[in-house]
Amino acid sequence: MISLTTRLTLLFILVSVAIFTALGLLIQHSIGQHFETQDYSELDDKLRVTANIVKNLQSHNALPAVESVIKNSVVDHDSIIIKIVSSSGDSLFSASAIALPYETDTLLREPGRPQRLEWHKGDVEYRGVAMALPEDQRNGQQLIISAAMETTRHTMFMHQFARKLLGLMLVATMLSALLGWWVSRQGLSPLRAMGSKAKSVTAKHLDQRLPVDAVPxxxxxxxxxxxxxxxxxxxxxxxxxxxxxxxxxxxxxxxxxxxxxxxxxxxxxxxxxxxxxxxxxxxxxxxxxxxxxxxxxxxxxAENNIELPSSERFMLEFEIVKLFDFYEALAEEHNLTLCMQGSGELKGDRIMVDRAISNLLSNAIRHTPDGGSIDVDIEPKPGELLVHIRNTGEAIPAKELPYLFDRFYRCDQARCHTAHEGTGLGLSITQAIVKAHGGHIDVHSDLDKTCFTLVFPA
The missing domain is CATH 1.10.287 (Helix Hairpins)
Incomplete structure (x- = not known):
């Protein structure tokens, strides 16, 4: 499995390569455009100067006599090629034997409009401009003037520049990789700190916590x-x-x-x-x-089963009546009064619900003094069904209420008015059953009455 630091470093390298490549292509394209603009600007100037000279010479009908003027004025270095050709194809002036591949018919149809050309001969590359002059009204002659230059030096420069740029990109990519690794490692240091802290959590040190304020x-x-x-x-x-x-x-x-x-x-x-x-x-x-x-x-x-063993709809008051019948003899023995009010329909496991309420009734009978009463109220509410089980007797101390549903927990034995001692699991079982049905249980105790409230979803 590749580490997160390695993944981030590789992504950093890919992004850097993409950016450097795009930047290199943009630079090369810009330099190439610059050379092209510069070359055609120079050729246009040469073409314009030559055209002006030819027009003046045509007016005096003395073109062959001023070749030296064109060479001195226009052909100022070896890379410039100037040609003057008549419409019939006769070469009137040529500074080189290189032929320009222009379209004669197109030039003659559009006199005064230059045509730009790019071609190569062998390993030599050229760039040129050709233009036809308007027809001379005196002799009916039409001339084509062309100017060209060799661009091999530009190509060589671009190749050398591309090699240097590629080397620079490789060095920059390596530096970016190192920088990306360092940044990724520094950025993930909080995760390593969290992992180190998590390693210190053992069965004997479960109180260890991750530093929330110290992480991003x-x-x-x-x-x-x-x-x-x-x-x-x-x-x-x-x-x-x-x-x-x-x-x-x-x-x-x-x-x-x-x-x-x-x-x-x-x-x-x-x-x-x-x-x-x-x-x-x-x-x-x-x-x-x-x-x-x-x-x-x-x-x-009850605590580990997510799904109930069975689920059915039943009227809760009928189940409580059956439980009253079961505890009737024990209640009469202690002169206790059992009373129920209300009704409501519940969906769940009938046996588990019966056991939850039975545990509470059993506790109520055990902790209610002789002559007391036990009341069960069923209170339907929107979205939930409440079952209140109240019994008279001494109040449960407030300090003991949070621990009532703990396993094996027993309240003050002074509250117990019977010699029978339970296992200390009844309330824990009741709470687990109610939670298994998606509800919860609350308890409230005052000076003369204790009330357990079971809250079931309707």
Missing amino acids: VELAALAIELNSMLDRLEESFNRITHFSSDIAHELRTPISNLVTQTQVSLSQQRSVEDYRDILASNLEELDRLSRMISDMLFLAK
Whole structure:
């Protein structure tokens, strides 16, 4: 896999080559245009001077006598070629044996209009201008004047210039490559710093965070998201760590009780009734272990299953009535009043919803003093369905409210008015079930009443 620094360097080189190539072509084209303009300007001047001389000579009918005047006035160096030809094709004056490939008929049809030419003979290149003079009214003669020059020196200059420019472009490209590598490496240094910081994040150092203020704006959003991810990982890791220690603590007590009672029972010979009592006590501990393991498995399934085991529409008040029937005997034993109001339709897993509400009713019965009441209100709202479960009794301390839904967390035992002790997973299971349905759970407790509110999407 090519590194990001290498990719940026290669892109920098490609952009530099493209710019240098375009710039070189533009320079060459501009110099070539300059030479062409300069050559034709010089040829036009020579052609115009020659035409003026010829007109004056024609007026005196003495062209052959002033060849020296044309050579001295026009042909000032060897590269200029001047020719004067009559319309019949006779050469009246020639400064060179080179023939100009002009179109005679076109020139004669448009007298006074110059025609520009470019051609080569062998390895020699030429550039020229030809023009026909108006017909002389006295002798009916029409002349064609042409001027040309050799441009080989320009071609040689352009070739040499192109080689030097190519060498300069290669050197500039190499320098650009080095500069691009340095710029890319410096620009990506915040990423390397983030990578180095990320390497320091381990199971023992989950509190490490990426420096948001020390990175460019373009990377700040990435750093923030990575820090958020680290926050979630730290929270999950801490929760798992605490859960593991809580499991060890919760399982140690019943297992220790079982081991102690078994050792005591085996320490001496006992009667059948004694063994029966010991086995009954062990059965209670085993039943507690079984319920705890079952709750833990259910909690893991509820938290990790994105899709519900089943989904159907049902009337929530019918399920609460069935739960009231189930808890009716226990409520009568403690002289508790069960009351329900409202109705609403819910879509979800019926068994999981029943268990969530059952856990809250079980907790309410356990923590409601004799003669108290438990009220369940179903409150439909736009877009959501609320289920309020209220019970009378002592208030839950405010400092304990944030931890109610933690696994194995138990409130002050003074609030419990029954000898039965739960596993500490009921509220965690309830919260997981509500979240699995896309909702959330809230709790509020005042001096004489505690209310749990389940919020389900309608």
